[in-house]
C-alpha cells in the first residue's frame with residue numbers, strides 16, 4: 001500500500017505525509033521536541049538544523065559567493081535573492097533568527113538557540 005507524496009511544510013522535501021503537513025521524520029522530531037525535556041538536556045536525534053537544511057544553506061552560500069565573484073550589482077543581487085525566496089523557506093527561520101511562520105509550536109522553537117548569520 002503506497003501513500004501519496006506531499007511537500008513537507010518543515011523540511012520542504014517530497015515525502016510521505018505523516019500528519020499536520022509534515023513528513024514522518026519531521027513529525028517525529030516535532031513530537032520529541034514537544035516533550036519539554038529538562039533544560040540543558042541534549043537530544044542529538046533532534047537537531048534544529050538537519051541535513052536537508054544544511055544543503056539549502058550551503059547552496060545559498062555558493063550562490064552568494066558566485067554573485068560576489070561575478071561582481072553582480074546590488075539591484076540584481078536583490079532580484080536574484082527574491083527569486084530564490086521560495087527555495088529558502090525551510091531555512092528562513094535560521095537565517096532571520098526567528099521561528100518559522102508555519103510552526104504550530106512557536107514557544108518550543110523559541111527555547112532553542114538559532115543560527116544567526118552576520119551581514120557583511
Ligand SMILES: [Zn+2]
Nearest residue numbers: 008011023026
Ligand atoms: Zn519533513
